[in-house]
Every structure is written in structure tokens, then in C-alpha cells.
Amino acid sequence: MTETQKPLLTTRYGLEQSWTLPVAEKAGAYVVAKRALTTIEPAALKEEVKKANIRGRGGAGFPAGVKWGFLNPGPGESVYLVINADESEPGTFKDRSIMDLDPHRLIEGAIISCFAIGSHVGYIYVRGELAFSIQRLEAAIAEAREAGYLGDRPFGVDHKIELYVHSGAGAYICGEETALLNSLEGRRGEPRLKPPFPAVKGVFGMPTIVNNVETIAAVPDIIEMGGEAWSSLGRLPGDGGVRLYGISGHVKNPGLFEAPVGITMRELIYDYAGGMLGDRALTGVVPGGSSTPVLDPRRTVDAPNADHPLHAWHGMSEIDVPMGVDTYRALGTMLGTCCAIVMDDTVNMVEACRNLMRFYKHESCGQCTPCREGTGWLVDVLDNLCAGRGSMKDVDLLVEISNNMMGNTICAFADGTAMPMLGMVQKYREEFVAAAQSGLPKDVRHDDSVRDLVGKVA
Amino acid sequence: MAFALTPERERQVDDILTRYPEQRAALLPVLWLCQKQHGWISPEVVDYVSARLDLSTAIVRGVVTFYTMFFDEPVGDNVVWVCRTLSCDLRGGKAIQDHLESKLGCAAGRTSADGKFTLLKAECLAACGQAPMVQINDHYYENLDIARLDEIIDAHSTEGGEAAASKFATFATFGSPRGTPKSVPPPPSAEAVRVASTPPPGPDASGDDS
Numbered sequence: 001m002t003e004t005q006k007p008l009l010t011t012r013y014g015l016e017q018s019w020t021l022p023v024a025e026k027a028g029a030y031v032v033a034k035r036a037l038t039t040i041e042p043a044a045l046k047e048e049v050k051k052a053n054i055r056g057r058g059g060a061g062f063p064a065g066v067k068w069g070f071l072n073p074g075p076g077e078s079v080y081l082v083i084n085a086d087e088s089e090p091g092t093f094k095d096r097s098i099m100d101l102d103p104h105r106l107i108e109g110a111i112i113s114c115f116a117i118g119s120h121v122g123y124i125y126v127r128g129e130l131a132f133s134i135q136r137l138e139a140a141i142a143e144a145r146e147a148g149y150l151g152d153r154p155f156g157v158d159h160k161i162e163l164y165v166h167s168g169a170g171a172y173i174c175g176e177e178t179a180l181l182n183s184l185e186g187r188r189g190e191p192r193l194k195p196p197f198p199a200v201k202g203v204f205g206m207p208t209i210v211n212n213v214e215t216i217a218a219v220p221d222i223i224e225m226g227g228e229a230w231s232s233l234g235r236l237p238g239d240g241g242v243r244l245y246g247i248s249g250h251v252k253n254p255g256l257f258e259a260p261v262g263i264t265m266r267e268l269i270y271d272y273a274g275g276m277l278g279d280r281a282l283t284g285v286v287p288g289g290s291s292t293p294v295l296d297p298r299r300t301v302d303a304p305n306a307d308h309p310l311h312a313w314h315g316m317s318e319i320d321v322p323m324g325v326d327t328y329r330a331l332g333t334m335l336g337t338c339c340a341i342v343m344d345d346t347v348n349m350v351e352a353c354r355n356l357m358r359f360y361k362h363e364s365c366g367q368c369t370p371c372r373e374g375t376g377w378l379v380d381v382l383d384n385l386c387a388g389r390g391s392m393k394d395v396d397l398l399v400e401i402s403n404n405m406m407g408n409t410i411c412a413f414a415d416g417t418a419m420p421m422l423g424m425v426q427k428y429r430e431e432f433v434a435a436a437q438s439g440l441p442k443d444v445r446h447d448d449s450v451r452d453l454v455g456k457v458a
Numbered sequence: 459m460a461f462a463l464t465p466e467r468e469r470q471v472d473d474i475l476t477r478y479p480e481q482r483a484a485l486l487p488v489l490w491l492c493q494k495q496h497g498w499i500s501p502e503v504v505d506y507v508s509a510r511l512d513l514s515t516a517i518v519r520g521v522v523t524f525y526t527m528f529f530d531e532p533v534g535d536n537v538v539w540v541c542r543t544l545s546c547d548l549r550g551g552k553a554i555q556d557h558l559e560s561k562l563g564c565a566a567g568r569t570s571a572d573g574k575f576t577l578l579k580a581e582c583l584a585a586c587g588q589a590p591m592v593q594i595n596d597h598y599y600e601n602l603d604i605a606r607l608d609e610i611i612d613a614h615s616t617e618g619g620e621a622a623a624s625k626f627a628t629f630a631t632f633g634s635p636r637g638t639p640k641s642v643p644p645p646p647s648a649e650a651v652r653v654a655s656t657p658p659p660g661p662d663a664s665g666d667d668s
Contacts, residue, residue, distance in 0.1 A: 013632040078479075090543045090582040093630070100630035128490075128527045129539075129583050131596035132629055164477045169486055169525035172581065186485030186511075188524040204479050248545040248586035255587045256632055290544065290582075339586065341545050355544045359581050365524075 005233065008221045008242050009214070010258045013101045019136050021143040024104035030149055032220040033108045037115050037157045040223070045116035049219065051227025053240035055261075057094075058084055058175070058212030059289060059336045060412075061239075061325035065227075068117055070199035073207045080208040081114050081122035082184065082198075083216050086168055086175040088127055089289035090359055092339040094244040095213035097256055099126070099133035102217075103140035107163060109219035111144075111154060114161045117209055121162050124213075125180050128169040137165050172363035176411050177210040179365065190367045191411035214244055235262030236324040245323075246339030249285075250277040250347070262327075265295060265319035269342060280344040284428070285319065287328065288336025290356045291416030293423025294349075295319055295333060303330075333423065349428040350435045353421065354382040360417040368409035375417055377401050385432065388439020395432045398425055461502040467491050471510065481511055485521055489528055498529040534569040534576040536614050538562075539593040542579050545586035550602075554590045555579065557604050561611060574615055588631065595619045597627035 012018045012027045021029075036045055050065025073079050083106070087095040098106055110122045126134050141163050144150045152160050166184055168174050174183045178192035181203045202208020218241060222230045231240030239261050245268055248254045252274035259272070265285060269275065276282055284294045295318045303310040309330040313321050321327050328335040343352060361375040381397055384390040402418035409415075425432055463471065474487045488511060492503045499522045508515045522528045529537075540555045555566060558577055562570040569576040585591045588600030592607070597619075599610050606626075613622035 010632055087584045088582060091545055091586050092582075093584045093586045093588075096584050097630035097632055101632060127584070128525070129580075129593060132598065132627070136629075162477075167486065167490055169490070170527035171525050183486065184483060185480065186482040186521065188521055204483075246587055248589055249548045254549075254589070256630075286544075341548070341586070343548065347548065352544060352548075355542075355547055359543050362581055 048227035052222040053231040057214035079119040083124040085126040088172040091341040092337040109216040239324040249342035250344040262322040286341040292336040293333040296427040353424045370408040371414040374405040385435040461506040539580035543582035546589040549589040597623040
């Protein structure tokens with residue numbers, strides 16, 4: 001335990017002017033890209049990424065190397081790399097740091113990735129709000145092109161690579177990969193039916209790999225260290241490397257940290273983020289963006305069977321399970337983007353839930369009825385509960401609506417709404433029941449719709 | 459009156475068109491250029507864009523109305539977006555909105571009487587670790603309290619958006635801006651280690667302020 005892991009993803013974050021090419025290069029940028037393009041075969045690069053066991057950092061946790069393996073372009077087809085920088089999942093703020101503080105790491109990763117998958121054009125789709133990150137990224141791309149790392153012959157190798165930044169315009173759903181592709185094509189950001197999957201028929205009808213910013217930014221380290229060595233930095237089998245952990249809400253030091261895959265939520269809250277604000281008690285934590293069902297520290301892992309994946313943590317608190325894609329799935333939640341929202345005992349969970357459901361109502365693209373109507377209904381029912389106009393039936397209605405949304409839509413948005421909703425009702429049922437019986441205590445009725453209903457309650 | 463982009467921006471449109479194999483893909487970038495110049499996507503802008511990219515006005519309007527950042531009505535000189543999603547609300551997002559409503563004299567969704575500010579509620583703006591925050595025009599203002607917010611708004615009012623941004627705007631930070639312990643966090647608890655068959659590395663010293 002005395003060995004300290006050097007920062008990898010964030011190693012250049014603290015340097016003065018870290019986002020400029022001379023500073024980044026002095027600290028090692030583009031060395032790996034040059035070596036990869038000039039001395040390593042694309043197939044070997046792909047193999048290293050596969051061995052690295054890097055689970056997609058955008059939320060779904062799909063192994064990136066396996067995704068790359070789905071590519072099988074036909075004759076005359078061009079392959080595209082699309083980098084998903086539409087970071088909008090509530091609670092998540094990690095990709096922005098890469099674009100703001102070390103854009104050259106992302107570009108280097110994109111160059112290696114384009115070469116590995118045989119792509120000549122990469123699009124980085126950045127959410128429109130991040131105008132500043134877009135400026136940084138575009139300036140960095142211009143520097144890299146000027147230096148001969150992008151363009152017709154990057155590093156003198158006959159494999160043209162161009163990178164373009166494409167700005168979104170404010171739509172959470174565009175983080176869903178097929179909605180993103182539609183948006184990139186100049187359409188409304190409505191998700192497409194799958195199959196065909198993007199690797200077969202993606203942007204402009206061509207085979208496309210869509211990866212998250214952090215996934216691509218890890219590629220230079222993977223190639224430098226070798227896939228297996230990078231993978232072994234993580235503490236969990238099949239889930240390798242280091243990643244960015246974000247933490248926000250009621251902790252002393254909210255912020256962003258780099259750590260190996262597999263630290264626990266307890267470590268993240270109490271060691272990295274300095275503990276709870278005002279040393280108050282922890283009520284719940286949304287582990288990886290708002291679509292991931294909440295964890296309740298009072299609940300323990302129930303896995304008495306020796307073959308249960310969480311058997312090693314049987315009887316321990318939910319927040320003592322290592323944060324990994326598979327461990328969290330076994331726990332009934334998801335790792336998502338690995339950016340936690342922490343809530344202390346001053347938070348009314350019904351109100352917190354309503355805040356999040358309002359988000360989903362606002363962001364549903366409206367294409368599928370169960371989602372468009374369901375998200376609106378959830379907010380209506382929660383509004384009633386919070387205003388003291390609810391009844392016990394409403395608590396069950398929340399569950400019924402959620403169950404009718406799950407699995408009945410084109411994309412995972414409805415599931416991403418229903419799952420956290422169900423988790424909230426399941427784990428904090430007593431708060432929902434109390435709200436059904438008497439509304440919310442006056443001091444938490446702070447929302448606009450409630451304020452309008454009850455007059456100017458500040 | 460018909461809308462037209464400046465010659466410089468026309469050149470940018472030509473450049474944008476080279477980036478995509480299909481002309482339609484230039485729609486969002488071209489709308490952005492138009493909004494930058496005109497402030498909002500007026501019906502004349504829609505006509506211009508549909509002619510320039512050879513798309514029907516219905517298609518252009520359909521795209522404009524899908525995305526929250528394209529304005530289909532005029533806005534104030536500065537557009538203030540208050541993040542009201544959970545992480546910000548846990549740290550006072552509502553107080554920020556209330557203060558702005560009383561300071562600017564308009565409810566969220568409206569423009570102030572002097573036309574200087576449009577106040578809008580925003581869903582998560584990806585700055586949760588620096589909550590509460592607002593976005594004004596192209597820039598983020600994070601770790602707000604009321605006093606600082608006043609300074610920022612006053613600077614926009616008197617000196618204009620660019621000058622205010624150069625003084626107060628923030629970009630991503632690493633570690634915790636509120637002061638991360640400089641020491642390496644303690645080693646992981648015993649139960650956390652149990653899963654790894656190989657000796658796990660200790661947590662890294664990632665707490666440097668930047």
C-alpha cells in the first residue's frame with residue numbers, strides 16, 4: 001500500500017499553460033502517437049486496447065476494445081471516429097477538464113485511434129454550452145496540424161487524419177450515440193433504432209466508432225504502457241486502468257480526482273472529497289450521473305451465496321462495494337460516468353427526485369410516447385406529492401409509470417429515467433409515504449411550481 | 459429585410475462545408491454562425507440558411523426548435539443561464555436564481571426591462587463540482603456566492619460581456635477548488651482490496667490544485 005500510482009490522465013493538468021502544444025510536448029505529448037504511427041501496425045494497436053480492458057467511460061461501460069472489433073468495413077466504405085464530448089449527464093463534469101486542461105491528450109488519443117481503426121476523419125461532438133472548451137480544442141487542433149501531427153501525412157506517415165470539432169446546441173439526448181450521429185448530420189437529435197449499430201452503419205451511413213472523451217484520452221497511456229500493464233492498474237478483473245472520479249453535492253471538497261478503477265464510494269467521499277459537508281450524515285449518493293439508481297449507505301449487500309459476484313461484500317454497506325462496471329451492475333445500479341452526487345440528511349429525497357425527474361421531462365426528445373408522456377407524468381405526480389395533494393396511490397403510481405416506460409422505447413433514456421425513479425421509491429419509500437400523507441415540510445418546498453401553488457414561500 | 463452573413467462568415471461557411479461528406483451536416487455550425495451575427499434565429503435567418511444549404515425551411519425550423527441554445531425570439535445583450543439541476547441545487551442554485559430575478563427585475567424566461575439581460579433556467583451544465591454556477595453568453599462562472607454574482611453581473615452591465623469574462627470567467631479545475639488535502643489519501647480500506655487477486659496499487663496523489 002505504500003506504492004503510489006503516478007497520475008496518468010491528469011499528469012499535465014497542473015502545468016502552466018498546459019493546453020498549449022509546447023508545454024504539452026515538453027511533458028511528453030505526441031511521443032506515443034509518433035511511435036504508434038511509425039512503428040506499430042493498426043491491428044497491434046487494437047489488440048493493446050482490447051487487452052487494456054478499458055470499459056467505455058461515457059456511462060454504458062462497454063469494453064472499448066470489443067467495440068472496435070465490431071468494425072468490418074466493406075469495399076468503398078469510409079470509417080469514421082466520433083468522439084462523444086456531449087457531457088450532460090447531471091453530476092458529470094470530467095470530460096470538460098480534459099478539453100480545457102489537456103486537449104492535446106485527446107488529440108493524441110484520437111490520432112492513434114483513427115490510425116488503429118483505419119479512419120481518416122474524426123469528429124469531436126462537444127455540447128454547445130462548452131464554448132470555451134471548443135475554443136481550446138480548436139486552437140489545439142490548429143497547433144497539432146501546424147506541427148504536422150494532423151493532415152495529409154501525420155508524422156510523415158501516409159495515412160491522412162483530420163479532426164473537426166462539431167458543436168451541439170443544447171440537448172442532453174445528443175449524448176446518446178445515435179442521437180449524436182443524427183445531430184452531427186444536421187438533424188434533430190432523435191435516437192435511431194438499433195440495429196444497425198454505428199459500427200456497421202453510423203454517421204453518413206458509414207461504419208463509425210463512437211467513444212467518450214475519457215476513453216480516447218486514455219489510449220496514449222494504454223499504448224505506452226501496454227494493454228495488460230495498464231489494465232492491471234485497476235483493482236477489478238475485466239475493468240482496467242485508472243479513471244476520473246467526480247464528486248459534487250454535500251461534501252467538503254467537491255471536485256475531480258484520478259484514481260484506479262475499483263476504489264469504493266466510501267473512499268471517494270471520505271478520503272478524496274474530505275468527508276461530508278459540516279460532518280453531517282450521508283443519506284444517499286447517486287453514484288455515476290443521475291440515471292444511475294441511488295445508493296443508500298444504510299443498506300447492506302445481500303449476497304450469501306458464494307457464487308454471487310458480490311459475495312465478498314456480503315453484509316457490508318452498499319458504499320463499500322468497489323466502483324466498477326460489473327460490481328455496480330450486480331448491486332442493482334450502474335457505474336455510469338463515475339461522477340457522484342452526494343446528499344446529506346438535510347435533503348428530502350422526494351424533492352431531490354423531483355429535481356431529477358424535471359430534468360428528464362425537459363430533455364426527453366419526444367419521439368417515443370412512453371418516454372415523452374411518462375417523464376411528464378412522473379413530474380406531475382411528484383409535484384402533487386410535494387404540494388401535499390398526493391395520496392398513497394401516487395407512490396405506487398410512480399412505480400407503475402416507471403415500469404411502463406422501461407424497455408418500451410427506442411433508446412435507453414426512458415430506462416435511465418425509470419431506474420433511478422424506482423431506486424428512489426424502493427430505498428426511501430418512507431419519505432415518499434410521508435410526503436403522500438402530509439406533503440413536504442415547509443422548508444423544503446422550495447421549487448417554483450410549489451412556490452406558485454402555495455404563494456411566495458421563500 | 460433579407461438576412462446575409464458577412465463576407466468573412468461566408469468564407470467560414472465554405473470552410474465548414476469541406477468538413478462533411480454531406481452538405482446538410484453543416485446545418486448546426488451554420489446556424490451557430492448566424493446566431494453569432496444576428497443574436498437569434500429570425501425567420502429571415504431560417505430563409506437564408508435553407509437557401510444556402512438547399513434545405514426546406516420546415517427542416518431548418520425543425521432543427522432550430524429542437525435545440526435549446528438556438529433562440530427563436532430576440533434575447534437581451536447577455537444571456538444568463540442558471541443551472542438548476544441537482545448538484546447545483548444542493549449548493550444553492552435556487553438562491554442564485556432568486557437573487558438574479560430580483561436583481562434583474564425579471565422572472566426566469568424573461569428579459570430585463572433595459573434589454574441587457576435575458577435570464578434562463580438551465581439543466582445540468584457539466585460543472586457540478588464547482589456548484590453553484592451560471593453560464594453567461596459563452597462563459598462559465600463557478601463557485602458562486604451572492605457577492606461574487608453581483609460583481610459579475612455589474613461587470614457585464616457596465617463593461618460588457620468580454621471584459622467581464624476576462625475578469626471572472628472560469629474553466630475546468632482539477633482536484634477541488636475548495637482546497638484539497640495535499641497529502642495522499644489514506645490507503646483503501648481492507649474490504650476494498652479484497653477483490654483484487656494481484657496486489658492493488660495505492661490511490662494516487664491526485665489532489666493538486668491547479
